[in-house]
Amino acid sequence: MASTSPYLPLSASIDLPKIEHEVLDFWQTQDIFHSSVQMRQGGESWTFYEGPPTANGLPGTHHIEARVFKDVFPRYQTMKGKYVIRKAGWDCHGLPVEIAVEKELGFSGKGDIEKFGIAAFNEKCRQSVQRHVGAFTEMTERMGFWVDFDQAYWTMSNEYIESVWWSLAQIHSKGLLVQDYRVAPYCPRCGTGLSDHELAQGYESVTDPSVYLRFPITDGELKDLGASLLVWTTTPWTLVSNTAIAVNPDVDYLVVRTKADPEKEVSSEVLVIAKNLVELVGSSYEILRELKGSQLEKIKYQPPFKFIDIPDAHYVVLADYVTTEDGTGLVHQAPAFGADDLQTCRKYGLPVVNPIAPNGEFEAGIATVGGMFFKQADKILIKELKKSGVLYKHQQYEHSYPHCWRCHTPLIYYAQPSWYIRT
Known part of the structure; x- marks a missing residue:
């Protein structure tokens, strides 16, 4: 068939x-x-x-x-x-x-x-x-x-490039093209910013300095007590452009007087720290005040370095993102190098000061660290902090740090003027 x-x-x-x-x-x-x-x-x-x-x-x-x-x-x-x-x-x-x-x-x-x-x-x-x-x-x-x-x-091709410019011209004519600052990961070796996707591809384990610092208060009752704000950071190089100190308005803070220990050559001092993290100063201390973070707002302090003149700055600001999971509950603000810092300082009209050139080096005119790669400046700056008596504690801190996935250079969070399209 x-x-x-x-x-x-x-x-x-x-x-x-x-x-x-x-x-x-x-x-x-x-x-x-x-x-x-x-x-x-x-x-x-x-x-x-x-x-x-x-x-x-x-x-x-x-x-x-x-x-x-x-x-x-x-x-x-x-x-x-x-x-x-x-x-x-x-x-x-x-x-x-x-x-x-x-x-x-x-x-x-x-x-x-x-x-x-x-x-x-x-x-x-x-x-x-x-x-x-x-x-x-x-x-x-x-x-x-x-x-x-x-x-x-x-x-x-010129035809393709021309079409892109034409598209931008249409967007600009509608008032949708704006220039603004944005803190984004930046590779100083490649000279370009990285997307969030690229950022996730290049984390490497590194050991960086972890420093706790005293920021002496310069006005009000806390000045009369000789108090200092106790601040933690793992990026000492950003202290050159310190602009403010952030606290959480709803967190409880203590003003404590530590006890002197002559055997260890430790003097008594008055420090401001989050209540949940007070064990950092040891077990022997006297509580002088307890207050909310909101009560610290606008208190002025002395910055750790005076390499750059930043007018109308150096006071306590409020920020909800500050936590008491680690550190001291007080966060140093350098708006050119942190998205949260930039957003917080903008609310107070504080300037964006960036002493780092696009190649990752401090501008030549900056005292002590001018011309130095930002990561290499940490050691020099820590010595200066110790010499001036600002350094409270120093230890090494192992953590994951973003590197350029192409050339493995440490990235820097960098505020650069960029163009944005309103949506």
Whole structure:
């Protein structure tokens, strides 16, 4: 009895590579992809934007995975009768490209690029991103991802760049483009900010100094008692631009007088600390006052360094984010180097003072640490704190610190003027 199956019989020995090439040849000679798109012209549109690859390196398995998903959804919508234009793209910008070219040229940073010449360096990058276009195209066709390479866009083309500027012009004309400060992770070696996604990729375990400091109060009843605010920080280098001290308005604080210990050469002193953390000063102390954080607001103090003149600053501010989980319950504020600090100090109209240059070094005019990389300045500053009598306690602190995932340089939280789109 003859078979009624609508399918052709299959040979027992199948040459899969041969079949693959036959199918690919049929798709190409008959222009199947473009025909499938044009057949739906006039139908409901379904928009597809390809997040384009960068072809400065050979394609990997992660590119195959991404392209599978990029093919499935447009193909499904096309099969439902929708008109889906699938334009390919090539990403020609970004630090990965620049760093790869830097390595090829033996460069170690921005200064080498400027000596080489920005135009010449850009040309090297332009050549780099076109290096493996053929390999990406072949891989894409072999795996059956239907996308239009004939009309592909290049992010380095003048047409594409012009379209971006046009879009920004439209946004600006509507009053939606604004310039403001934002504290963001910044790599001083690469000279660029990092996204939150990039930040999460580069944490490394490090040992940093942990210091407890006395900030002498300079007005009011607490000054008459000779009291100091007791503050903890793991970033001594930020103390150069200390602007305020934050306390939680609802937390209970104590003003305590510690007992002298002649054997240990420890003098009696008056300190302000969160009630829940008072054990930090030891077991022998006298409570002189108990008050809410809100009662400390606007109390003035003497900053640990006077390398920079910051007018109308150096007083206690209130911030709900301050906790008593660790430290002293009093948080040093340097608005150029912390998002919470920036937000808190803005409420009080305090200035943003940034003594760190884009290369991560203190500005040359800063006393004691001028020209020094911010992380290397810690040791020098701690010596100065000890010499001036401000240092209460010093120990090493092991913790996870963000580093650039590309070059492993310690990151700095850095306030830079940036452009934002109102939404």
